[in-house]
Amino acid sequence: AQKITQTQPGMFVQEKEAVTLDCTYDTSDPSYGLFWYKQPSSGEMIFLIYQGSYDQQNATEGRYSLNFQKARKSANLVISASQLGDSAMYFCAMREGGTGNQFYFGTGTSLTVIP
């Protein structure tokens, strides 16, 4: 079974609108961390936001927020007020607390912001 599933290969959003990128995960470890990364065409992975499995509140970082639904095992990324510079690949990742430090990445979602 896939540890991280991203079902949206590509998404389009109008500039200044909000967009949600989906991510579901699979783990039996009670301690885990969920991450979102942005990868522009240059290739570098840029950390956006982190959610711990024991965190009571959804994480927020500026225009990024993480809609964490633990029972559904989903960790969707919400980008508000999209900007042209948001066009990139977005990866959801998970680190399981009890099995070392391996990060599992999804296959990514390509986001295109339309002017």
Add this chain to the structure above:
Amino acid sequence: ETGVTQSPTHLIKTRGQQVTLRCSSQSGHNTVSWYQQALGQGPQFIFQYYREEENGRGNFPPRFSGLQFPNYSSELNVNALELDDSALYLCASSLSWGTASYNEQFFGPGTRLTVL
């Protein structure tokens, strides 16, 4: 504070050759992880080094090996290159205590390896 750096940026090798990729971790970080990202895919974990010891390994054959130095920089070595080894190789550094990582990893710009 310097970020994660990798060298070289691009590399072209032929099948059967050996390659060494280098990574300098972010200042203050003691853990380095290596990932392989094939075109159109998400990164796949190769292995991680913590305090010069391998601290976790993904599903990669032994011809993928690594080192971490006392200054926490790291090398990824790949022997007997195959065409499928063509990918972007990403290095990420983080700060760890014991066997558990703390929050996020910071990635370098990657080395793009092409095997002909």
